[in-house]
Amino acid sequence: MPSGSEPDNPYPDDRALVARIRAGDEQAFRDAVVRYSPGMIATARAIVGAANAEDVVQEAWLAAFRQIGAFEHRAALGTWLQRVVTNRAISDLRRRAREIAPPDRGDRDDVAADWFDELGHWATPPPVWNSPGADELLEAAALRDCIDKHIDLMPDNQRLVLLMRDLQSESYDEICNKLNLSASNVRVLLHRGRTRLMKMINGYQETGTC
Amino acid sequence: MLTCREVTERSTDLLEGASSALDRVRIYAHLAMCRHCRRFNRHLRLLARVLRHHEPRRQTEPVPDQIIERILTRVAEEGQSPQDPST
Secondary structure, three states: OOOOOOOOOOOOOHHHHHHHHHOOOHHHHHHHHHHHHHHHHHHHHHHHOHHHHHHHHHHHHHHHHHHHHHOOOOOOHHHHHHHHHHHHHHHHHHHOOOOOOOOOOOOOOHHHHHHEOOOOOEOOOOOOOOOOOHHHHHHOHHHHHHHHHHHHHOOHHHHHHHHHHHHOOOOHHHHHHHHOOOHHHHHHHHHHHHHHHHHHHHHHHHHOOO | OOOHHHHHHOHHHHHOOOOOHHHHHHHHHHHHHOHHHHHHHHHHHHHHHHHHOOOOHHHHOOOOHHHHHHHHHHHHHHOOOOOOOOO
């Protein structure tokens, strides 16, 4: 997220930008829209699909503009806007009668099925992440693109929970309320999403592709 | 005694602080003896930490001007009416 420290940035921080928007500065609002819309559109696209993403982002900016007076800087402006757009996207899904499905408990995590034998012991143990070290591996630009790609490929319910919990650091209470799922189901979906990414990373380390 | 599969299935609960006391004891007992499951848990913690700071690359791609203009027009037309901030 832009930090506001660029030399040509007239806003030294979020507070300055928000203060000018509250004061009715149209240029400040335009600058905020230009700065934060890419991330908001990416999030909306991940939840409702490309065809509906722009409408959701328009709704989110409308809500943000109306609520900016109540913004208390408890989170960064970008984080707050991400939550606004996520909420709008979930509402949009609901409006089109697309409920967020709980995990199918009868079907164990098939992503990990081939990791274990019939007794539940490791058949294919996890490889060491060491290329050259785990931190370096996970910071590699190519792998980060692979993470994006595989988040997009997740089932809707897994992707939503992973976005809200891991990328946006929302609390379980918030996620459960917004998605109308139990905390237990949220954790199952989160685990399956993370497992899917771990499997991708294991393969990436071997082949360099995803 | 939990199997490796059962330990991995409970590892997000453990990481999120949602395991029961009994499960924690059973998981740690298993981890003490199983390096593969220790590695799995280490990777899971690492991945969760990386995801917290992950910024999808496409989030930095500029948005076409027409989209920006449509957002600004919509807010200019409809954004003036006050709304309860809690909604």
